[in-house]
Amino acid sequence: MEKIVDDDLKQQFMTQCHYESLFGSDLAQHAELLHFKTQEYIVKNGIQPAYLFYLVKGKAKLYDSLANGKDTLIDFFTPPCFIGEMEMLDAKNEPFGVQVIDDCYCLALPMEKYRAQLLADPTFLQHVCIYLSHKNARNIKTASRNQGFTLSQRLGAFILLTEHNGYYNEKHTQVAEYLGVSYRHLLFVIADFVKAGYLQKDRRGYRIANQKALQRLAWEVNSSDN
Amino acid sequence: MEKIVDDDLKQQFMTQCHYESLFGSDLAQHAELLHFKTQEYIVKNGIQPAYLFYLVKGKAKLYDSLANGKDTLIDFFTPPCFIGEMEMLDAKNEPFGVQVIDDCYCLALPMEKYRAQLLADPTFLQHVCIYLSHKNARNIKTASRNQGFTLSQRLGAFILLTEHNGYYNEKHTQVAEYLGVSYRHLLFVIADFVKAGYLQKDRRGYRIANQKALQRLAWEVNSSDN
DNA sequence: CTCCTAGTGTGAGATTTCTCATACTTAGTG
DNA sequence: CACTAAGTATGAGAAATCTCACACTAGGAG
Numbered sequence: 025m026e027k028i029v030d031d032d033l034k035q036q037f038m039t040q041c042h043y044e045s046l047f048g049s050d051l052a053q054h055a056e057l058l059h060f061k062t063q064e065y066i067v068k069n070g071i072q073p074a075y076l077f078y079l080v081k082g083k084a085k086l087y088d089s090l091a092n093g094k095d096t097l098i099d100f101f102t103p104p105c106f107i108g109e110m111e112m113l114d115a116k117n118e119p120f121g122v123q124v125i126d127d128c129y130c131l132a133l134p135m136e137k138y139r140a141q142l143l144a145d146p147t148f149l150q151h152v153c154i155y156l157s158h159k160n161a162r163n164i165k166t167a168s169r170n171q172g173f174t175l176s177q178r179l180g181a182f183i184l185l186t187e188h189n190g191y192y193n194e195k196h197t198q199v200a201e202y203l204g205v206s207y208r209h210l211l212f213v214i215a216d217f218v219k220a221g222y223l224q225k226d227r228r229g230y231r232i233a234n235q236k237a238l239q240r241l242a243w244e245v246n247s248s249d250n
Numbered sequence: 251m252e253k254i255v256d257d258d259l260k261q262q263f264m265t266q267c268h269y270e271s272l273f274g275s276d277l278a279q280h281a282e283l284l285h286f287k288t289q290e291y292i293v294k295n296g297i298q299p300a301y302l303f304y305l306v307k308g309k310a311k312l313y314d315s316l317a318n319g320k321d322t323l324i325d326f327f328t329p330p331c332f333i334g335e336m337e338m339l340d341a342k343n344e345p346f347g348v349q350v351i352d353d354c355y356c357l358a359l360p361m362e363k364y365r366a367q368l369l370a371d372p373t374f375l376q377h378v379c380i381y382l383s384h385k386n387a388r389n390i391k392t393a394s395r396n397q398g399f400t401l402s403q404r405l406g407a408f409i410l411l412t413e414h415n416g417y418y419n420e421k422h423t424q425v426a427e428y429l430g431v432s433y434r435h436l437l438f439v440i441a442d443f444v445k446a447g448y449l450q451k452d453r454r455g456y457r458i459a460n461q462k463a464l465q466r467l468a469w470e471v472n473s474s475d476n
Numbered sequence: 477c478t479c480c481t482a483g484t485g486t487g488a489g490a491t492t493t494c495t496c497a498t499a500c501t502t503a504g505t506g
Numbered sequence: 507c508a509c510t511a512a513g514t515a516t517g518a519g520a521a522a523t524c525t526c527a528c529a530c531t532a533g534g535a536g
Contacts, residue, residue, distance in 0.1 A: 110383045113376065117383075149375035150339065156382040157336045157343070163389055174522070197483065209523050211485065400492070423513065435493050437515065477536100484531075494521065501514075506507100 025064060028057040034131070037080040041104040043131055046078070048147030051138060055131040060084075060124045062188075066107055069121035075132035076142065077107035082128030087121040098202070099163070100125075100185065109152050112139060125186060173244065175205050175213050180241030183223075183232065193229040251290060254283040260357070263306040267330040269357055272304070274373030277364060281357040286310075286350045288414075292333055295347035301358035302368065303333035308354030313347040324428070325389070326351075326411065335378055338365060351412060399470065401431050401439050406467030409449075409458065419455040 028034070034057040038044060044052040058075075060066055066084060067073045084101040098120065101107060111119045112135055133142070142148050182203060183192045200210040214230070217223045224233040232238065254260070260283040264270060270278040284301070286292055292310060293299045310327040327333060327348065337345045338361060359368070368374050408429060409418045426436040440456070443449045450459040458464065 109379075113379050113383060143376060144372045146370045146372055146375055149372055149379060150369060153335075153339050153375060153378050153382060156379060156386060157339060160382060160386045160389060163386060195483075196485095205522090206524055207484095208486090208525080212523085215485085421513075422515095431492095432494055433514095434495080434516090438493085441516085480535080481533090482531100483533105485529080487527085489525090491524070492522080495519090497517085499515080502512085503510100504512105505510080 025066075026059045026061075028059050028129070030057065033057065037129060037131060041078065041080050041131075043078060043080075046148055046151045047142075048145045049141070051133065051141060051145070051148075052131075054138065055133050058130045058132050060128040060130070062124050062127055064124045065121060066124060066128065066130065067111075067119050067122040070118060072119060072135075073108040073111055074135055075130075076109060076112050076135055076138075077130040077132050079103045079105050079107055080129050080131055082124065083126040084122050084124050084128055087123065105159075106152065106155055108135070109155070111135075112142065113152070126188065175203065175209065176216070177241050177244060178203055179210070179213055179217070180222075180238040184235070184238055184242055187232060190232050191229045192223065192232060251292075252285045252287075254285050254355070256283065259283065263355060263357060267304065267306050267357075269304060269306075272374055272377050273368075274371045275367070277359065277367060277371070277374075278357075280364065281359050284356045284358050286354040286356070288350050288353055290350045291347060292350060292354065292356065293337075293345050293348040296344060298345060298361075299334040299337055300361055301334060301356075302338050302361055302364075303356040303358050305329045305331050305333055306355050306357055308350065309352040310348050310350050310354055313349065331385075332378065332381055334361070335381070337361075338368065339378070352414065401429065401435065402442070403467050403470060404429055405436070405439055405443070406448075406464040409456075410461070410464055410468055413458060416458050417455045418449065418458060 034055075037057065038052065038055075043055065044050075046052070055078075056075075058077075060082070066077060069087065079101055080103050082103065084107070086099040086101065101122065107122055107130070108119070110117050182199070186192065186194055196210055196214075197207055200207040203210065214223065218225060218230075220234075220237070222232075222234045222237045223230045225231070260281075263283065264278065264281075269281070270276075272278070281304075282301075284303075286308070292303060295313065305327055306329050308329065310333070312325040312327065324346065333348055333356065334345075336343050408425070412418065412420055422436055422440075423433055426433040429436065440449065444451060444456075446460075446463070448458070448460045448463045449456045451457070
């Protein structure tokens with residue numbers, strides 16, 4: 025994690041995401057601009073974050089670390105969205121881990137310093153409420169998709185979502201859990217994709233060789249997004 | 251829907267559910283006590299509700315009416331919980347339908363009259379935020395269950411959840427959608443239950459003949475509830 | 477260097493779940 | 507009354523997915 029001291033850039037992100045309008049007061053001006061590299065953790069599992077983040081650029085993923093020590097991939101974050109809002113609302117919640125997929129820029133408010141002020145700000149709370157209810161509706165839709173579509177279709181969509189410079193490089197064990205299928209079956213379908221020429225395996229990982237085909241598979245999955 | 255004018259009963263529910271503490275002001279005193287009979291709608295699909303409800307007794311279910319006119323069962327409400335909070339926050343949302351399973355009592359605040367006051371009340375907004383984030387966490391768990399358990403297990407849990415006077419009487423078509431399986435397969439597993447003596451069919455519907463066996467099936471599903 | 481673990485990869489057979497086809501019943505409608 | 511739509515019901519074969527078993531590789535720990 026690295027603090028970016030570039031007021032122009034910060035202002036640009038703020039404008040782009042209407043950051044100021046999230047608050048009833050002038051809290052926005054106290055936000056810092058932070059940058060996270062790929063693989064870095066924005067929130068570490070089980071450790072209360074020091075900031076309330078607002079993701080303005082990049083891509084990140086949400087993990088749940090289970091009692092047995094394993095991680096389960098739960099959800100993705102794409103800008104603009106809050107990160108750490110559950111912890112801010114209710115410190116009793118065990119924080120979930122959030123790890124960066126693509127370099128992330130966040131506007132971040134020091135939690136301790138401004139928590140009381142945030143909890144007393146109806147404008148801010150309204151935005152969080154709306155954010156949470158939309159997120160909830162989205163989760164419901166995602167869940168029904170997992171039931172409604174075949175693994176090939178979901179995997180197609182998933183690969184396009186997590187793709188990075190034309191390569192798919194997620195850990196199979198975690199993806200299997202996220203997509204709710206057995207490890208074995210995931211490998212089976214990936215093998216199918218390779219056989220069909222959608223993916224090609226080289227030393228860097230799985231290269232996307234036929235994006236169109238994957239998009240065709242993913243089409244139905246994503247088009248229930250209204 | 252019927253308004254109950256019984257201040258003792260109302261006060262009892264309020265105390266039991268800590269209703270007053272949801273608000274920063276003395277809004278609670280303006281709540282009415284409403285009663286809904288089985289099958290009645292608390293919120294009709296697509297129609298903005300006139301109240302912000304707080305379910306204090308009973309059981310209800312949440313539907314999504316799809317574009318093709320069909321209904322999908324999404325979730326259940328058990329007390330205490332808000333109903334209509336999404337609509338209050340953001341009137342642009344198409345309201346989902348909420349229908350009563352077991353007679354319901356709700357404390358209800360007239361939406362139009364108090365909406366502005368609610369949206370300006372940080373105490374109330376905080377409670378809604380926390381409610382939404384818990385609900386979201388629960389939905390995530392439910393979803394992972396749907397992936398992690400077999401239909402027999404989930405159906406066992408489901409029958410016990412929706413059971414009414416010892417009878418299971420849900421519409422198979424809707425249940426199939428809720429549990430995320432084909433209608434055919436649901437019927438298949440129900441037939442298994444009958445064959446195994448867990449259920450017995452008579453003119454009133456399916457009678458629960460072996461609750462223990464169903465509980466045994468449901469055990470694993472429900473015990474991930476920590 | 478060796479052991480150990482996590483991740484990867486493959487095979488084979490079992491189970492779950494789906495699709496399609498086909499009927500029967502009931503309530504509503506013209 | 508005849509027609510229709512929705513819900514119920516059952517059969518048979520196919521597809522999706524799971525479980526178990528085994529093998530290989532790379533990196534960290536002793």
